[in-house]
Amino acid sequence: MLALSMCTGCTSYKERVKANNQTEEITDRESDDLKAKSFEIGDFTIYLPEYFQNVVSTKEELSFRTDEGYPILTITLTDMELNSEAADAFMDALKDRDDFMEDTDTSYGIRTLKRAGRTVYYSEVTGNLTLNDDDSDNDTSTPSKCFIYLLSNNNKTSFISMILIQPNEGLKYDYENEFDNIVDNVVVNDKKEEEEQSNTNSTTSSSSSTTTPSTSSNASTPSPTTGEKNALRTAREYLSFSAFSYTGLIKQLEYEGYSTEEATYAADNCNANWNLQAAKSAKEYLDISSFSRQGLIDQLIYEGYTQEQAEYGVTQNGY
Secondary structure, eight states, rough: OOOOOOOTTSOOOHHHHHOOOOOOOOOOOOSSOOSSEEEEEEEEEEOOOTTTTEEESSSEEEEEEEETEEEEEEEEOOSSOSSSSHHHHHHHHHHTTTTTTTTTOOOEEEEEEEETOOOOEEEEEEEEEEEETTTOEEEEEEEEEEEEEEEEOOTTSSSEEEEEEEEEOOOSSOOOHHHHHHHOOEEEOOHOOOOOOOTTTOOHHHHHHTSSSOOTTTSSSOOOOOOOOHHHHHHHHHHHHHOOOOOHHHHHHHHHTOOOOHHHHHHHHHHOOHHHHHHHHHHHHHHHSOOOOOHHHHHHHHTOOOOHHHHHHHHHEEE
16 A cells, blocks of 8 residues: 555654654765665565665565655556556556545656666656554645656566655655666566577576576666766756756756756656656746647747657647
8 A cells, every 4th residue: 555654663754744843954865775675576676775664565565664754665566568558547546546646647658767778657746645654543644746667577467566755844865866776776587488488498507597686787876976966956956846848957957057967867867757847838838828739839849848748748738
């Protein structure tokens, strides 16, 4: 379930939010080892930092909270092919849940993970999320961001959903900067059928080694530079009050003095949903002026959105 129980014996997340006494600036969580722990679910191996505490572990579900005592990750296994129809069904079911955000846009896009090179379905949603306390019947509706990733196994017979949660208040750390790396570190263990057939005559030792993550798969993800971290922080600040296309955000960061490499890193790791950014940009334009459908599409393309993103943004605003 998305509504996870809290840490027993410590100050609850709900109480900390209610107290509203957080005075320190939230800082990015930076783990020394992003692969301190590993968990198996279906054909997947999940590597996580030390601060992830496992609270649910079944064949179909893994759930975790942080050492701050709040739900951070839920993973579920679904035995079916991952395609656009399956992604639609998953997002629709998520939107209908009582503990999830009301009236939220669960549209999704496609993105390619940097290290693994896998294509995943991805969505970012913002709104009030119900977080439950273990020893209370009351619920906390907390402003939060959810980052949703759908990853297929190699034979396209099953997929996992990874829902990573970042509440917007009551926390010491910002965890967003580690989310992409956590997903990127997932290892898919099943071999494609044609690959299995080609290895029919392999020895037992070589066969068993194919189910073990390789040394290159377990290599530590390079740490971002100070400039990249600052560019990422600036990118999130911009996205918190205005909409940007991918290229538009890079140009804005370059204007602020960041190098192209730093600006590109920020755009790649800010977890923005560019379809949703296009929809927000379209609304901003319509709030100040009148546009035809094609005129608005052209304006969004001029701002750096792709044809598909521009059409999506215009459609979401009634055209």
